[in-house]
Amino acid sequence: xxxxxxxxxxxxxxxxxxxxxxxxxxxxxxxxxxxxxxxxxxxxxxxxxxxxxxxxxxxxxxxxxxxxxxxxxxxxxxxxxxxxxxxxxxxxxxxxxxxxxxxxxxxxxxxxxxxxxxxxxxxxxxxxxxxxxxxxxxxxxxxxxxxxxxxxxxxxxxxxxxxxxxxxxxxxxxxxxxxxxxxxxxxxxxxxxxxxxxxxxxxxxxxxxxxxxxxxxxxxxxxxxxxxxxxxxxxxxxxxxxxxx
Amino acid sequence: xxxxxxxxxxxxxxxxxxxxxxxxxxxxxxxxxxxxxxxxxxxxxxxxxxxxxxxxxxxxxxxxxxxxxxxxxxxxxxxxxxxxxxxxxxxxxxxxxxxxxxxxxxxxxxxxxxxxxxxxxxxxxxxxxxxxxxxxxxxxxxxxxxxxxxxxxxxxxxxxxxxxxxxxxxxxxxxxxxxxxxxxxxxxxxxxxxxxxxxxxxxxxxxxxxxxxxxxxxxxxxxxxxxx
Numbered sequence: 001x002x003x004x005x006x007x008x009x010x011x012x013x014x015x016x017x018x019x020x021x022x023x024x025x026x027x028x029x030x031x032x033x034x035x036x037x038x039x040x041x042x043x044x045x046x047x048x049x050x051x052x053x054x055x056x057x058x059x060x061x062x063x064x065x066x067x068x069x070x071x072x073x074x075x076x077x078x079x080x081x082x083x084x085x086x087x088x089x090x091x092x093x094x095x096x097x098x099x100x101x102x103x104x105x106x107x108x109x110x111x112x113x114x115x116x117x118x119x120x121x122x123x124x125x126x127x128x129x130x131x132x133x134x135x136x137x138x139x140x141x142x143x144x145x146x147x148x149x150x151x152x153x154x155x156x157x158x159x160x161x162x163x164x165x166x167x168x169x170x171x172x173x174x175x176x177x178x179x180x181x182x183x184x185x186x187x188x189x190x191x192x193x194x195x196x197x198x199x200x201x202x203x204x205x206x207x208x209x210x211x212x213x214x215x216x217x218x219x220x221x222x223x224x225x226x227x228x229x230x231x232x233x234x235x236x237x238x239x240x241x242x243x244x245x
Numbered sequence: 246x247x248x249x250x251x252x253x254x255x256x257x258x259x260x261x262x263x264x265x266x267x268x269x270x271x272x273x274x275x276x277x278x279x280x281x282x283x284x285x286x287x288x289x290x291x292x293x294x295x296x297x298x299x300x301x302x303x304x305x306x307x308x309x310x311x312x313x314x315x316x317x318x319x320x321x322x323x324x325x326x327x328x329x330x331x332x333x334x335x336x337x338x339x340x341x342x343x344x345x346x347x348x349x350x351x352x353x354x355x356x357x358x359x360x361x362x363x364x365x366x367x368x369x370x371x372x373x374x375x376x377x378x379x380x381x382x383x384x385x386x387x388x389x390x391x392x393x394x395x396x397x398x399x400x401x402x403x404x405x406x407x408x409x410x411x412x413x414x415x416x417x418x419x420x421x422x423x424x425x426x427x428x429x430x431x432x433x434x435x436x437x438x439x440x441x442x443x444x445x446x447x448x449x450x451x452x453x454x455x456x457x458x459x460x461x462x463x464x465x466x467x468x469x470x471x472x473x
Binding site: 019020025053056107111123185192195199209216221226230231237238241 | 268270273274280345365369381387391430431449466
């Protein structure tokens, strides 16, 4: 039992770098193989190396939830599942783990806390708000990674059960509205915070620029990015300053 | 206008850590502009400027949803470079030029990430037979090599950003007028708010969360008006 916990701990540490070798051929597959390897060491000689090779095949999912696939695939190897079964399990997990993680973390937990932090900064909380963001975010982050790995290992090929965990379902339901509300509140407050040192004409210009920029981004959605808009407007501002006598 | 060497080294190290955190290790969100900017400001002894530029780039970050192998700019080291530029002059003067340096650095960082992934693809492709043999040492070696490459990439992007800051900082001492700097700041702040709103509404969609967004927006407007 202690050996398993030690192997799980090693796998967890390696999971923090799961995207370290991200590439367009196997996506995060190599990182998944590296994370899974400690859990495969006590397989019989003839099964260890083929299992390590399978672990490094193509894989792509949300990095915080990939532990579910690592734990489940390793457990399936221990339970004597055939190579095809393990490959099918991995293939089946890519989509659900990606969409669940994107919804929970990238479109939920992260922008929710970021929005609250923006509100706190605009209200004068300063660096303390940033420190609180970092701590609270990572409590959730590390807990999610650890839970995912343990759940994957516990359920093996039946890992689909873990994806229906009530806490995940509840979090998915709550985080969407919470994120929308927090970022919605942050936008006018950060606008006020950022334009505080501006002269009156510049404040009005910011409102007009933001409105026109928003329309441009919605109208050219998928073709115009925020970075391109900002660079184009900055170039326009420099040109206007140069031409304006 | 020049910075002490130890400050430049600290900024370079911080920018590198921030760049590696974005994708490779450990994704604890020090790459988030709010964090990257605040710590860069603390290194420079100017947390307020760090917070301001952190907020600007955080709003721009909302435009990005890092799903699949989508290409996106890198705003962590960019924010470090932006704060380093803006630190030379407080208020509106530094904000616009600092953000411009950050935007260019963010663009370069995004290109560097894409190039790194292509290099990693070639390395993985070339090592396909070794990987299929299931040699764990070769697997770990390949992974660590890619991590090191990302570290070098992040350091180079930060160095380019700090180089741009070094070029831009003297401009704040008189070359750029207050009016020009204000125009630049208006463009950057306006576009960051537009990107923040557009990115958020893309996540929110047209379902029930839109009402929550409207409620938050209304509450924010009321509080902002009350604070005035």
